[in-house]
Amino acid sequence: MASPIEKLVHALSQLPGVGEKTATRLAFFILKQKVDYARELSEALQELHETVCFCSRCQTLTQENPCALCQDTRRDQSLIMVVETPQDLLALERSGTFRGVYHVLHGVLSPLEGVSPDDLKISQLLSRVKTGEVSEIILGTNPNVEGEATSLYLCKLLSPLGVKITQLASGMPVGGGIEYLDPMTLRRALEGRREIH
């Protein structure tokens, strides 16, 4: 039977970028704090799955469904930017340049890591386009091998549906994620988007 410390170290070491060494350090840090801290942390973790869900339209993580962005009538609901993660969505929102709505894939195609189309929110995207209320899809995946492959795959699926498809302008640093770009670069990438279908 694993001790509580071992259980916590094991759980923390599953987090991205956290190895066993860091997990151990974090576990002992938590242990050293007042008991209130551990309680607060565990409550927040528990609430996460109880109150956060996928938006039924854009698939981002939200506490209300549809999310605030999908409900916002001032935004162009016919213009959809496809992004990999909710973090990318937040980066674009922070840049304040985009007035449409989003679709979050929750990952990219990656045969090496066993991520297939069924693992991403692709069928939900197709359903949105099929309603006929979408005028343009902007492919906003990241400029790396997986992002490009995912973009290409989506383009093939979307082309027959007769929707305008554009891609964020090159000029985004290759290998640099949207999440880490400054607002100016994002704005240029958005304004310079080109039609690919």
Ligand SMILES: [Zn+2]
């Ligand atoms: Zn939404």
